[in-house]
Amino acid sequence: MQAQPVHILRKASQVHQHPEHQHIDEYDDIVKLLKEHGRDASDETLHVVAYVADACMGSNHLWQDMQLPNRQALSDLMLYYFPTLAAKNTGDMKWKKFFYKQLCEREDIFICKSPSCGECVDYQQCFGNED
Numbered sequence: 001m002q003a004q005p006v007h008i009l010r011k012a013s014q015v016h017q018h019p020e021h022q023h024i025d026e027y028d029d030i031v032k033l034l035k036e037h038g039r040d041a042s043d044e045t046l047h048v049v050a051y052v053a054d055a056c057m058g059s060n061h062l063w064q065d066m067q068l069p070n071r072q073a074l075s076d077l078m079l080y081y082f083p084t085l086a087a088k089n090t091g092d093m094k095w096k097k098f099f100y101k102q103l104c105e106r107e108d109i110f111i112c113k114s115p116s117c118g119e120c121v122d123y124q125q126c127f128g129n130e131d
């Protein structure tokens with residue numbers, strides 16, 4: 001089992017949810033998605049759910065809006081707190097894109113421009129570097 005990302009927890013406990021985000025539909029959808037895949041229903045996990053969902057409303061890469069050092073730290077957090085969801089991201093898709101793709105697939109909404117990521121013109125947007 002991976003070590004618990006304690007530094008992430010400290011950050012999460014300091015984050016206050018932006019009240020305006022709680023009224024955005026997609027915010028609720030992301031919260032629901034994360035909760036369904038949470039490692040447990042503890043306050044700690046629910047705190048991280050809110051932290052991730054809140055940062056998803058930002059305009060930068062998710063790891064940046066979560067004030068993490070890099071994308072790998074976000075991947076570690078996902079693996080620890082949302083193991084079943086992380087396991088679905090087999091292609092190492094950018095996390096925010098990955099969340100939205102999950103939500104779209106649930107609703108049978110197909111925003112992808114190609115049936116295959118490898119041939120898609122948006123490939124770099126979904127999978128490229130996040131430096």
Ligand code: SF4
Pocket residue numbers: 101111112113114115116117118120121122123124126
């Ligand atoms: S690369 Fe294209 S097909 Fe793959 S998830 Fe992104 S938009 Fe969809």
